[in-house]
Amino acid sequence: MKVCIVGAGAIGGLIGARLAASTDCQVSALARGETLAALNAEGWRLKQGDGLITGKAHASSDARELGPQDLVVVAVKAPSMAPIAAQIGALLKPDTIVLPAMNGVPWWFSQGLPAVGEQPLQSVDPGGAIARAIPLRHVIGCVVHLSAATTEPGLVQHRNGMGLIVGEPDGSTSARLETLHELLARAGFDVTSSDAIRHDIWYKLWGNMTMNPVSAITGATGDRMLDDPLVRAFCSAAMREAAAIGARIGCVIDQDPEARHAITRELGAFKTSMLVDVERGKPIELDAIVTAVHELGRRTGVPTPNIDALLGLTRLFARTRGLLPG
Numbered sequence: 001m002k003v004c005i006v007g008a009g010a011i012g013g014l015i016g017a018r019l020a021a022s023t024d025c026q027v028s029a030l031a032r033g034e035t036l037a038a039l040n041a042e043g044w045r046l047k048q049g050d051g052l053i054t055g056k057a058h059a060s061s062d063a064r065e066l067g068p069q070d071l072v073v074v075a076v077k078a079p080s081m082a083p084i085a086a087q088i089g090a091l092l093k094p095d096t097i098v099l100p101a102m103n104g105v106p107w108w109f110s111q112g113l114p115a116v117g118e119q120p121l122q123s124v125d126p127g128g129a130i131a132r133a134i135p136l137r138h139v140i141g142c143v144v145h146l147s148a149a150t151t152e153p154g155l156v157q158h159r160n161g162m163g164l165i166v167g168e169p170d171g172s173t174s175a176r177l178e179t180l181h182e183l184l185a186r187a188g189f190d191v192t193s194s195d196a197i198r199h200d201i202w203y204k205l206w207g208n209m210t211m212n213p214v215s216a217i218t219g220a221t222g223d224r225m226l227d228d229p230l231v232r233a234f235c236s237a238a239m240r241e242a243a244a245i246g247a248r249i250g251c252v253i254d255q256d257p258e259a260r261h262a263i264t265r266e267l268g269a270f271k272t273s274m275l276v277d278v279e280r281g282k283p284i285e286l287d288a289i290v291t292a293v294h295e296l297g298r299r300t301g302v303p304t305p306n307i308d309a310l311l312g313l314t315r316l317f318a319r320t321r322g323l324l325p326g
Contacts, residue, residue: 001183004069004091006030006084008039008059010148011101012075013156017046018187020055025183028066029059030087036061038154047151048158063090071180072138075101077277078124078288085133097176098138099166103273104205104288105296107131108139108169109198115248116299123291140180141167141197143204145190163190167197202251206242207260209289209307210235212274213314216284221269226261236261238306242293248300277323284323286314 001024005016008029020027021044029039039059046053060066069091076084081102088098100106107125110116120128145163148156164184168174177193184191194200214225214235225231236257243253277284290311297304318324 001025001071002067002069003027003071003073004030004063004066006072006074006088006091007076007080008035008154009075009077010150010156011144011146012073013044013150013154014046014146014148014158015073015075015101015187015189016057017044017053017055017156018189019183020044020057021046021053022187023183025071027055027057028069029057030061030063030066030084030091031059032061034153035059038152042154045155046158047156063087066091068093069096071183072096072098073101074098077283078102078104078285079283081107081124082126082130085130089133092134092138095176096138097140097180098134099140099142099180101142101144101164102288103144103285104209105292106141106201106288107134108136108141109201109292110296110299111136112169113198113249115250116296121292121295123287123295136169139169140177141169141194141201143194143197143200145204161190162188163192165192165194165197165200167194167200169197171195171197196251198249199246199251202242202246202249203253205289205293206239206246206253207264208272209242209293210238210310211264212272212289213286213310215272215275216278217314217317219275219278221271221275222264222267223269226265232261234306234310238304238310241297241302241304241307244302245293245296245300245304248302249296278318278321281321282323284314284318286311286318286324290314 003025005012008031039057043057044055107130143165146161147159181193239257
């Protein structure tokens with residue numbers, strides 16, 4: 001089986017290394033710069049527990065050189081998705097599976113949702129370019145429940161969790177979903193096949209769409225945000241708005257925000273991915289995590305004053321820091 005990892009950073013590198021080391025897959029990478037050089041020189045490398053997991057890798061900055069694949073794992077940051085989508089076409093054949101292992105609302109999320117309308121979400125797929133490059137028939141949805149970091153180009157440090165939820169966008173059971181589930185399980189992941197992958201995506205987003213931007217603005221860790229009653233109340237209000245949107249699109253959240261906060265509190269003094277990007281001076285994933293929710297509110301007629309305020313403040317902060325265009 002031929003597998004290509006598009007975006008061999010922390011998550012992509014972990015998935016690539018596990019597949020290369022634990023299966024008979026030929027695992028390549030679409031990469032660039034120092035990561036490209038490291039993969040070709042040293043292969044896949046993953047520090048997990050007390051050991052170093054390695055595997056053969058072939059990396060290229062040209063998708064045409066890698067050719068058609070059986071599975072394409074897309075693990076780029078959301079701001080990089082539009083520019084790279086056109087290259088992914090060279091990796092596709094009629095039965096290629098595309099597995100987006102990404103944060104927030106993916107480009108395909110609104111397709112087939114009557115309450116949202118036919119137009120693509122401009123926040124995550126301006127003009128529908130990504131959807132044209134990667135037709136929905138290729139996609140199997142994915143929710144990532146694991147944490148990893150790159151300690152140097154091509155070297156990934158696993159932190160915690162090994163959970164992956166996968167599912168067909170239409171909720172069906174398929175032979176290709178079963179094959180994918182078995183492959184990922186063989187590679188050591190805790191895999192769940194879902195018949196409601198959009199709900200799983202929305203539920204994860206519901207939990208982190210406030211923590212991420214608030215941490216980016218304030219520099220606070222999760223425990224400090226939740227310990228402040230005013231901040232926690234603001235986050236809860238935004239979450240209730242997102243839950244109302246979810247009810248309109250078939251992604252009902254039956255949990256109270258305070259119950260979700262209790263789960264988040266168990267993570268302790270953690271830094272969100274958005275805060276880490278701010279500290280590193282990298283573009284933040286604001287559109288996939290917050291702007292898309294704002295847009296879905298407009299599309300479904302749900303008022304979102306708290307989400308709007310959160311979006312405006314974070315966008316202004318990020319543009320002032322040069323972390324967003326405009």
